[in-house]
Amino acid sequence: MLGLIVLVVIGINHTYPTKPPSLAASLSSFSSTRAMSHVWKIASKPHPTGTYDNEVVRNYIVGELFKLGLKPEVQSTFVVNPQKQYAGRVxxxxxxxxxxHSGKALLLSAHYDSVHTGPGAADDGASVAAILETFRALKTNKPLQNEVIGLFTDSEESGLLGAEAFVNEHPLAKEIGLVLNFEYRGNRGAFMMFETSQGNGKLVQGLACAVPFVMANSLMYEVYKRLPNDTDFTVFKKAGIPGMNFAAIEGLTAYHTQLDRPDLLDQGTLQQEGEIMLNLVGYFGDASLSDLKAADRVYFDLPGLGIMHYPASWSVKLALLLLLFFVSILACACMKQIAGLKAVLTVGALFPIICLVLALSGHGLWHAVLKFHPEYLTFVQGDTYNSLWYLLAFVMINIGLFRIIQAWVSRWFQLFEIVLGVMTFLMLLNLLSAIGLPGASFVLFWPLASLAVAIGIIIFTGNNNYRSFAALVPVFLGGIPGVIIFTILIKSIYVALTAHMISVVMVCLAIVLGLLTLLMEIAGYYRVLVGLCFLAGFSALVAGSATSSFDSSRPRQQSLFYVFDNQSQQAFWLSSDTQPDPWTASFFNKVTEMQALPVLYSDRPSIGWMSVAPVFSSAVPKMSLQEDIVKVNGRHVKIRIETSKHAVKQKIVLDGADVLYSKINGQRYTDSRQSTWAINAVGLRDEELVIEFLVEPEKTFTVKVKETAYGFENIINSMPSYLINSPVVQNNTRSIISVLKFDKH
Known part of the structure; x- marks a missing residue:
């Protein structure tokens, strides 16, 4: 049992970053201390696209590059992204x-804009600082074989417009042989490589050589291949540029909030990011980048061993070989009457039910926690400040529950029937994974392979005394891969999906416990283990409750935004909070229940609070009709919108008629029939917006424009220190809506 605890500690420790070096780090190496000086400058305040503070950050980055003796270029262009419904100046x-030498170049990419609800120290100021520090270190050494390009994109947070502008308009985009994109979805934790372009064989081999200590596995690759995601890397991948995407994802409660500050950024994470970046530049900077596409590989990292990898095409073959080996073990066990085939198959059929029981247990426990602590629902990201207490609680309670179920099952089945039954189900699952999700096959293959060898040694040698030292050694060694892989996986999945998806984590726990059935039986002390697990689990629940309160260091998230409707000449306070804090609730004293918020007011269909507000003086969006002509193919309408001085974002919606074709500032936006048409424009400041529509004739329709500015300075009193704005696009904004109505022509 002590050995298992040591393995778990090793696995958990692997999910934490390296320690930052001393101040005396050499000039040719990466120093998080030096990089932090940039982070403090970049993330002194929020700097979203189109704001003065965004310009200040841009000028700082350009100035630092000039100090390094480099010649930065600023690409200024207007770009549209129809898929994201965004357009703007970047x-x-x-x-x-x-x-x-001439040839394909290596691109380092990070975005320098932030959201308006947070200063962006981690997302993505830390990555910008890491690139600056990496270029400084590179300047101290001899030139690499390949050109290295640094790209600091604007408007990643608003429709990935900066990356779209570079890929579609800049001539350098055609010279890129490899892109390395760096992101944050938290402010701490191990820096990981979580996504690659398709045909990643050479990339993975290079990663394993250059930075074997990085967290990376092809399970994440399989997931991201099938899910829509929103980083600049998405744009590069769509353009067919080979690359890898890196991020740190722990500390989700800081993501896109005022807690994304320099003083809360883990310097160990930044140091690990920088070392990964510098080592990869050193490796790929001297490698051929002309043809990096190769067959996908299965890959995963292990503590102390680095990245293990092999061709994905091997997955099915390995799974079949393992299945044949297991069948021989099963046949031998049946021949020696150690196990009965019918009993083994019965346990195999029962095991997914046991997995479901643990999943439901975790789900039920979390919802019970939410009953006691409904304030956790205020976290938009789904995470909580004390979430690791709940992970410990769910794991320990469900280990105890699993042992109880295991003891109950053992009344009807022999030990090896249980062990082989669990393995039967997992062998079939492994084969299905190898066929459908080859990148995920390592999760089951290596734990099963090592356990099969251990069980095979016991059964083939006829050592029926499974408690003997001769049996204990192979069983313990056979359990090592499973414990290590699943410890890392359980922690990573929990951090990525949060407690709201705890059922997925509990299925992983059930699988590894099933693999450890024999080892737990050898360990004995059934009642003691169950008692200790429940004691530890419920103690962790108590610790979670004891650390659930909000204060200035762990503030509560709140929602408040303001809309003035110029058509009705009414203003409103709005909030999407289900249970507003007393400070937020003070804006809704006369409101007794929640209601459906107008879509244009809240940017999305939602339920919330809405009350009449004072009308604050501000410029109204100016719309002028430039053209309204009916032709054979439809009604042609051109509108000019003048951006107000303080507005940083506009949303334009057309209601009442289908749009057949549209342009934004002369660029094609849509070219097929759209029953709902909208565009979000950012970064325009004093720039005009010209929109051209081709709409159905003989229709009455309206064009609505919502102009948005950030913050409530000089309008309301400041929030209490225990509150921060929740990371939702409309929070902490004031908007003005104007309407232009079109009658039938």
Whole structure:
């Protein structure tokens, strides 16, 4: 049992970053201390696209690049992204570090804009700082073979517009052989490689050589291949540029909030990011980038061993070989009457039910916690400040529950029937994984393979005394891969999906406990283990409750935004909070129940609070009709919108008629029939927006424009220190809506 605890500790420790170096780090190495000086400058305040503070950050980055003796370029362009329904003016920063030879270049990418609800120290100021520090370190060494390009994109948080502008408009985009994109979805934890382009064989091999200590596995690759996701890397991948995407994801409660501050950024995480970046540049900077596409590989990392990898095409073959080996073990066990085939198959059929029981247990426990602590629902991200207490609680309680179920099952089945039954189900699951999700096959294959060898040694040698030292050694060694892999997996999945998806984590726990059935039986002390597990689990629940309160260091999230409707000449306070804090509730004193919020007011269909507000003086969006002509193919309408001085974002919606074709500032936006048409424009400041529609004739329709500015300075009193704005796009904003009505022509 002590050995298992040691293995779990090793696995958990692997999910934490390296320690930052001393102040005396050499000039040729990466120093998080030096990089932090940039983070403090970049993340002194929020700097979303189109704001003055965004311009200040841009000028700082350009100035620092000039100090390094480089010649940065600012790409200024208007770009549209129809898939994201965004358009706007962006200012990308591009810098080149020449190589010794011509050829494909290596691109380092990070975005320098932030959301308006947080200063962006981690997301993505830390990555910007890491690139600056990496370029400084590169300048101290001899030039690499390949050119290295630094890309600091604008407007990643608003429709990935900066990356779209670079890929579609900048001539350097065609010279890129490899892109390395760096992101944050938290402010701490191990820096991981979580996504690659398709055909990742050479990339994974290079990663394993350059930075074997990085967290990476092809399970994440399989998941991200099938899910829509929103980082700049999405744009590069769609353009067919080979690359890898990196991020730190722990500390989700800081993501896109005022807690994303420099003083709360884990310097160990930043140090690990920088070391990964610098080592990868060193490796790929001297490698051929002309043809990096190769067959996908299965890959995963292990503590102390680095990244293990092999061709994904091997997955099915390995799964079949393992299945044949297992069948021989099962046949031998049946021949020696150690197990009965019918009993083994029965246990195999029961095991997914046991997995379901643990999943439901975890789900039920979390919902019970929410009954006691409904304030946890205020966290938009789904995480809580004390979430690791709940992970410990769910794991320990469900280990105890599993042992109880295991003891109950053992009344009807022999030990090896249970062990082989669990393995039968998992062998079939492993084969299905190898066929359908080859990148995920390592999760089951290696734990099963090592356990099969251990069980095979016992059964083939006829050592029926499974408690003997001769049996204990192979069983313990056979359990090592499963414990290590699943410890890392359980922690990573919990951090990624939060407690709201605890059922997925509990299925993983059930699988590894099933693999450890024989080892737990050898360990004995059934009642003691169950008692200790329940004691530890419920103690962790108590610790979670004891640390659930909010204060200035662990503030509560709240929602409040303001809308003035110019058509009705009415203003409103709005909130999407289900249970508003007393400070927020004070804006809704005369409101007794929640209601459906107008979609344009809240940016999405939602339920919330809405009350009449004072009308604050502010400029109304100016719309002028430039053209309204009916032709054979439809009604042609051109509108000019003048951006107000303080507005940083506009949302334009057309209601009442289908749009057949549209342009934004002369660029094609849609070219097929749209029953709902909308566009979000950012970064325009004093720039005009010209929109052209081709709509159905003989229709009455309206064009609504919502202009948005950030913050309530000089309008309301400041929030209490125990509150922060929740990371939702409309929070902490004031908007003005104007309507232009079109009658039938």
């Amino acid at each position: 200012y990308n920063i591009i810098v080149r570090l020449p190589g010794q």
